[in-house]
């Protein structure tokens with residue numbers, strides 16, 4: 450795709466404490482403008498590498514559409530979950546079609562203490578990786594209370610995260626960005642009155 454070479458380093462966000470949330474957080478709002486950080490195959494390759502996900506297939510525009518489709522479905526499911534709404538059936542059915550793609554197999558290994566089952570990674574294609582992201586989403590939605598999955602309270606921030614703080618009071622994607630902005634706004638308001 451044209452124009453990607455001159456693109457500045459993209460601000461990938463890994464603030465979600467969960468792979469599915471970090472994946473959803475590849476759509477951000479930057480200076481009031483919605484930005485898709487996975488809008489080219491190169492960006493997707495870069496995100497996967499930054500996320501520490503190994504893959505061994507080439508990625509093209511068609512793959513990117515698959516990625517966007519899954520991300521949209523996950524995003525809708527998570528939003529519905531957070532709000533206590535019923536899950537949109539179309540998104541659920543799209544999501545489940547990706548969940549079937551995970552190919553995680555195990556192999557039997559022999560150790561001093563006896564036999565044990567270990568994961569055998571046989572498939573690092575994008576399809577399988579999307580299956581893993583779907584699995585991570587399913588784990589999140591089935592094991593985490595909805596109150597722990599939050600959207601950043603920043604005015605135009607769209608980032609979501611799982612609150613794993615001890616106090617359970619996390620409000621911001623990051624204190625450095627939205628937290629400080631909110632603090633500054635409160636300070637300004639207090640000064641004015």
Ligand SMILES: [Zn+2]
Nearest residue numbers: 601606622627
């Ligand atoms: Zn934020």
